[in-house]
Amino acid sequence: MAEKIRERGPLCAGIDPHPGLLDAWGLERTPAGLEKFALSAVEVLAAEVAVVKPQSAFFEAHGAAGIAVLERVVTEARLAGALVLLDVKRGDIGSTMGAYTAAYLDGHSALAADAVTVSPYLGFGSLAPAVTAAREQGRGVFVLARTSNPEAAGLQNALLPNGKTVAQSIVDEVAALNAGAEPLGDVGVVVGATVAPGELDLSALNGPVLAPGFGAQGATVSDLRALFGADLRGVLPASSRDLLRRGPDPAALRAGVREVRALIGQSLDEPGVTQQREAFP
Numbered sequence: 042m043a044e045k046i047r048e049r050g051p052l053c054a055g056i057d058p059h060p061g062l063l064d065a066w067g068l069e070r071t072p073a074g075l076e077k078f079a080l081s082a083v084e085v086l087a088a089e090v091a092v093v094k095p096q097s098a099f100f101e102a103h104g105a106a107g108i109a110v111l112e113r114v115v116t117e118a119r120l121a122g123a124l125v126l127l128d129v130k131r132g133d134i135g136s137t138m139g140a141y142t143a144a145y146l147d148g149h150s151a152l153a154a155d156a157v158t159v160s161p162y163l164g165f166g167s168l169a170p171a172v173t174a175a176r177e178q179g180r181g182v183f184v185l186a187r188t189s190n191p192e193a194a195g196l197q198n199a200l201l202p203n204g205k206t207v208a209q210s211i212v213d214e215v216a217a218l219n220a221g222a223e224p225l226g227d228v229g230v231v232v233g234a235t236v237a238p239g240e241l242d243l244s245a246l247n248g249p250v251l252a253p254g255f256g257a258q259g260a261t262v263s264d265l266r267a268l269f270g271a272d273l274r275g276v277l278p279a280s281s282r283d284l285l286r287r288g289p290d291p292a293a294l295r296a297g298v299r300e301v302r303a304l305i306g307q308s309l310d311e312p313g314v315t316q317q318r319e320a321f322p
């Protein structure tokens with residue numbers, strides 16, 4: 042992932058076929074409309090950005106036909122040279138986690154992605170099947186730590202008996218898995234770009250950070266700088282609606298992606314940051 046980010050810049054483009062976006066693109070809220078939307082988006086986005094992030098929920102909402110479209114999205118995006126981070130936020134008891142792992146991280150599955158989002162809230166250890174499979178297959182997992190939604194703070198900032206917040210304890214568990222990995226470990230965390238600066242200590246993470254909430258949820262480039270500091274190494278800002286609203290015209294969508302990517306890139310090029318970015322593996 043680091044190589045792809047160096048090649049194409051640090052932007053993850055979400056593919057979230059919201060019903061309202063289908064309307065805005067002049068498409069029906071049907072599997073056929075979904076397919077047109079998603080594959081048109083992939084055609085532009087996957088040629089531009091390092092990582093595309095289909096949001097599984099919007100495909101699942103269309104039943105089996107929607108899953109078939111998701112399979113095509115995964116295949117087409119990879120063929121176009123982007124990495125696919127499938128946003129499924131799965132988490133369950135270990136034995137069931139094994140089945141999710143087979144669905145999303147086993148190369149024999151039509152839904153196998155380069156990385157998936159997973160939820161540690163059934164216990165961090167329950168994620169072991171996914172972490173192990175991802176490592177064996179050169180894929181990745183991104184563990185929800187401190188999510189971008191306003192409702193998350195009560196649970197994720199709750200203090201544990203050891204004095205850490207729940208979110209910090211997740212970050213530290215991931216850091217332990219990544220310890221010693223060069224240049225970065227393959228287990229990432231999800232930290233919303235909307236999160237208040239200073240809540241988390243990411244200094245020992247040694248892994249990538251998916252930062253959704255950029256754009257439609259209000260986070261800006263300045264927020265990224267304030268939250269992650271000068272060390273943006275491994276930070277992957279993600280945006281879905283704010284990019285997709287620029288379609289359906291492919292030229293307008295492409296221009297929008299380039300504009301956002303340039304904005305983030307300029308921020309990274311500001312004094313004090315360039316050195317860190319060059320250190321990005």
Ligand SMILES: O=c1ccn([C@@H]2O[C@H](COP(=O)(O)O)[C@@H](O)[C@H]2O)c(=O)[nH]1
Pocket residue numbers: 055057096128187188189190231232233253254255256257258279280281282283
């Ligand atoms: O903390 C999180 C984790 C995941 N998401 C997902 O990212 C996109 C955000 O969409 P926008 O349109 O850019 O708001 C969406 O798929 C979420 O489920 C997140 O927002 N926050």
